[in-house]
Amino acid sequence: MSTIAPGPRGHFLLGSLPDLRRDPARFLKESQATFGDVVRFSFGGSVAHLVSSPSGIRHVLQANAKNYTKNTPGIQKLKAILGEGLLTSDGEFWLRQRRIAQPAFHRDRLQGFADLIDKHAEALCVRWRVEALAGRPVDAHREMMALTLTIVGEALFGADVAADAPAVAHALDEILLVQDARFTRAIPLPVWLPVRENRRFSAAKAALDDVCMRMIRGRRGATEGRSDLLSMLMDARDPETGQGMSDAQLRDEVVTTFVAGHETTANALTYALYLLGAHAPAQEELGEAARLEFPSGIRCREVFRWAPAERVVNEALRLYPPGWLFARSPTEDDEVDGFAIPKGSFVFISAWVVHRKADLWTNPDAFEPGRFAASPPDRFAFFPYSGGPRQCIGAAFADMEMHAIVARIAQSFSWRSIGPVPPIDPKVTLRPKGGVPLSLSLRVAPSP
Ligand code: HEM
Numbered sequence: 001m002s003t004i005a006p007g008p009r010g011h012f013l014l015g016s017l018p019d020l021r022r023d024p025a026r027f028l029k030e031s032q033a034t035f036g037d038v039v040r041f042s043f044g045g046s047v048a049h050l051v052s053s054p055s056g057i058r059h060v061l062q063a064n065a066k067n068y069t070k071n072t073p074g075i076q077k078l079k080a081i082l083g084e085g086l087l088t089s090d091g092e093f094w095l096r097q098r099r100i101a102q103p104a105f106h107r108d109r110l111q112g113f114a115d116l117i118d119k120h121a122e123a124l125c126v127r128w129r130v131e132a133l134a135g136r137p138v139d140a141h142r143e144m145m146a147l148t149l150t151i152v153g154e155a156l157f158g159a160d161v162a163a164d165a166p167a168v169a170h171a172l173d174e175i176l177l178v179q180d181a182r183f184t185r186a187i188p189l190p191v192w193l194p195v196r197e198n199r200r201f202s203a204a205k206a207a208l209d210d211v212c213m214r215m216i217r218g219r220r221g222a223t224e225g226r227s228d229l230l231s232m233l234m235d236a237r238d239p240e241t242g243q244g245m246s247d248a249q250l251r252d253e254v255v256t257t258f259v260a261g262h263e264t265t266a267n268a269l270t271y272a273l274y275l276l277g278a279h280a281p282a283q284e285e286l287g288e289a290a291r292l293e294f295p296s297g298i299r300c301r302e303v304f305r306w307a308p309a310e311r312v313v314n315e316a317l318r319l320y321p322p323g324w325l326f327a328r329s330p331t332e333d334d335e336v337d338g339f340a341i342p343k344g345s346f347v348f349i350s351a352w353v354v355h356r357k358a359d360l361w362t363n364p365d366a367f368e369p370g371r372f373a374a375s376p377p378d379r380f381a382f383f384p385y386s387g388g389p390r391q392c393i394g395a396a397f398a399d400m401e402m403h404a405i406v407a408r409i410a411q412s413f414s415w416r417s418i419g420p421v422p423p424i425d426p427k428v429t430l431r432p433k434g435g436v437p438l439s440l441s442l443r444v445a446p447s448p
Pocket of ligand 1: 321384386394
């Protein structure tokens with residue numbers, strides 16, 4: 001017989017909502033440390049469980065995934081911008097979209113993006129050489145946000161996006177800002193109220209939609225073959241029904257890919273660079289390995305899954321997982337690790353909590369890329385891209401991009417992190433709060 005899981009008592013009316021709002025990452029971590037791997041708490045009248053054992057996570061995300069939907073308040077809010085895209089949709093509709101989109105993210109097709117990753121990573125290094133010679137620090141977070149936006153933009157739309165890039169970047173900034181404000185507000189502001197925040201959101205959404213729809217309509221009329229993600233999504237057919245996507249569906253998938261595919265990658269890269277800048281021996285080891293193995297320069301195709309870069313990136317993803325918290329809602333009563341999970345409640349799974357659990361990881365808070373020389377203790381002890389049917393469709397794209405960028409920067413520069421450990425800002429994604437300044441020096445002379 002299943003039992004009721006232990007957990008904090010919380011406020012008599014609001015439950016743990018005030019703690020969750022004040023410092024969600026801390027609340028979840030402390031709850032797991034105090035009450036164990038299944039913690040029950042209430043917030044604003046809803047019952048929730050934080051599940052942190054690999055066995056429990058496997059059950060929710062994989063073994064009994066059919067019982068868990070994404071019908072949660074966070075996802076409902078995200079729909080205001082992402083619509084019914086892959087990240088936010090559910091059930092049969094999601095499955096159909098996933099089947100259609102999957103081939104566009106196949107590893108062989110992703111190799112086609114290697115050259116554009118190389119091109120933009122090289123352009124970054126050229127600019128950074130100037131900064132290094134001038135002795136000016138760079139802000140890793142700002143730089144990585146710009147780089148990953150350019151890369152995912154070009155991967156989606158080909159070169160077409162170049163002229164629209166500043167407008168898209170601005171619109172995404174505005175949307176994420178407003179979205180964060182909406183997530184953390186105690187009393188929701190009705191979205192139809194004509195206040196400044198809602199007007200900013202609508203204007204940004206309209207600008208983004210305008211760019212996306214223009215590209216989609218332009219492509220519908222075009223005859224020449226393209227190999228960017230948009231064309232792949234447009235050409236993709238459901239293997240069972242032979243159906244493609246409508247313009248409205250394409251719009252939702254394009255915006256989803258833009259949003260899901262740039263900020264996450266930028267945050268992980270920023271922390272990877274920060275950590276290497278604060279751990280000289282690890283940085284030296286990676287830089288030396290890159291110079292020895294690739295004397296004539298780093299190419300994205302060669303360093304995808306190259307162990308020295310992969311270990312550093314994995315360790316950054318372990319310590320600072322951008323997808324730090326996800327939620328599900330069971331459609332039927334369930335049981336996780338012997339504890340009752342009632343239907344209609346919420347289940348929270350936090351990579352931030354699990355990736356730092358002392359029973360799974362030795363020295364859990366330390367940056368030790370070498371630990372990834374061995375496999376993680378469990379498939380669900382390390383899950384930066386989630387797992388089961390809803391796992392990240394862009395994982396290979398992100399890994400390919402991050403391995404290449406980290407290896408290339410380590411080959412060309414040595415750097416120091418100037419500031420303290422960047423505090424985390426756990427919102428929709430886990431990102432660093434404030435700038436992340438790096439002081440750069442040239443490692444090798446620039447090629448003529
Ligand atoms: C370091 C980079 C990234 C991280 C840490 C990350 C993490 C995640 C996580 C944790 C999920 C599952 C969320 C949940 O279950 O609620 C997810 C889903 C998703 N990600 Fe990523 N992601 C990254 C990069 C990317 C990239 C580069 C793309 C696209 C180019 C992308 C597109 C998506 C999409 C479309 C989904 C929804 C998949 C589905 O439900 O079928 N992500 N991502």
